[in-house]
Amino acid sequence: xxxxxxxxxxxxxxxQRVEDWLTDVQPDVVCxxxxxxxxxAFPAMTFEALGYATAHHGEGRWNGVAILSRVGLTDVQAGFxxxxxxxKEARLLWATCGGVRVASAYVPNGRALDNDxxxxxxxxxxxxxxHLDLHDDPGGAVAVCGDFNIAPADAxxxxxxxxxxxxxxxxxxxxxxxxxxxxGLVDVFRTLQPEPGLFSWWDYRAGNFHKRHGMRIDLVxxxxxxADRATYAVIDRNARKGQAPSDHAPVIVxxxx
DNA sequence: ATGGTCGCGCAGCGA
Numbered sequence: 001x002x003x004x005x006x007x008x009x010x011x012x013x014x015x016q017r018v019e020d021w022l023t024d025v026q027p028d029v030v031c032x033x034x035x036x037x038x039x040x041a042f043p044a045m046t047f048e049a050l051g052y053a054t055a056h057h058g059e060g061r062w063n064g065v066a067i068l069s070r071v072g073l074t075d076v077q078a079g080f081x082x083x084x085x086x087x088k089e090a091r092l093l094w095a096t097c098g099g100v101r102v103a104s105a106y107v108p109n110g111r112a113l114d115n116d117x118x119x120x121x122x123x124x125x126x127x128x129x130x131h132l133d134l135h136d137d138p139g140g141a142v143a144v145c146g147d148f149n150i151a152p153a154d155a156x157x158x159x160x161x162x163x164x165x166x167x168x169x170x171x172x173x174x175x176x177x178x179x180x181x182x183x184g185l186v187d188v189f190r191t192l193q194p195e196p197g198l199f200s201w202w203d204y205r206a207g208n209f210h211k212r213h214g215m216r217i218d219l220v221x222x223x224x225x226x227a228d229r230a231t232y233a234v235i236d237r238n239a240r241k242g243q244a245p246s247d248h249a250p251v252i253v254x255x256x257x
Numbered sequence: 258a259t260g261g262t263c264g265c266g267c268a269g270c271g272a
Contacts, residue, residue, distance in 0.1 A: 009272080010263090013263090013264065034264095062265090062271075109272060111272085149272095159258095166258080203263095205260080205262045206260080206262085208261095247263075247272080
């Protein structure tokens with residue numbers, strides 16, 4: 001099974017590129033983030049024509065997550081399934097695809113360490129961990145995929161010194177990610193690709209992509225049993241090139257059956 | 258780290 005995650009930064013603006021990429025890459029399951037669409041505007045027919053069943057959880061102008069699958073798509077759950085008030089933002093979607101419990105996650109950015117949004121981010125990650133405790137089996141096949149807005153280690157940042165005191169690299173965020181690892185999730189890309197300096201996001205500004213000034217913040221977090229089946233992982237930098245790219249590149253992982 | 262750039266939607270915010 002070929003699984004991918006991609007923050008497309010508006011599916012409306014990116015649809016043709018996504019279609020072309022699906023045709024080229026032939027993924028079986030795709031998690032999309034930042035669709036920036038209402039559910040009524042989601043182009044389900046376009047993906048259906050390419051062989052994909054879909055689920056979308058959107059709100060309109062901001063956020064929005066989707067799952068595409070050509071290996072089955074059942075038991076869809078939007079957001080957190082717990083007793084708390086529903087998340088006000090459309091950032092999480094679950095479905096079972098090809099025997100894997102898949103989540104498409106768009107973790108809050110955090111903005112700055114002293115910002116309320118940072119508190120929301122940490123709470124959101126804790127709630128994700130609690131959701132896993134409630135509903136999922138760390139011994140099963142689980143893949144939480146998406147834009148985590150966290151660089152797991154300094155090797156995932158082009159210049160760690162530049163980001164001291166900033167979000168995406170702070171100890172509490174990394175601790176929240178480590179809590180997901182404690183539950184049983186593994187950063188699959190990192191297990192297959194040990195070298196530093198491999199990034200999935202580059203700011204549009206200042207020619208950062210061409211200067212290789214990026215971060216690896218898009219992750220496939222797989223349960224150990226699933227991670228053991230991973231045979232190949234790549235960040236598709238080609239998708240960040242050319243006309244009208246997203247500022248994120250897709251992360252692709254292949255799993256043996 | 259953000260002057261830089263995008264997307265949304267038509268000013269300025271969010272990333």
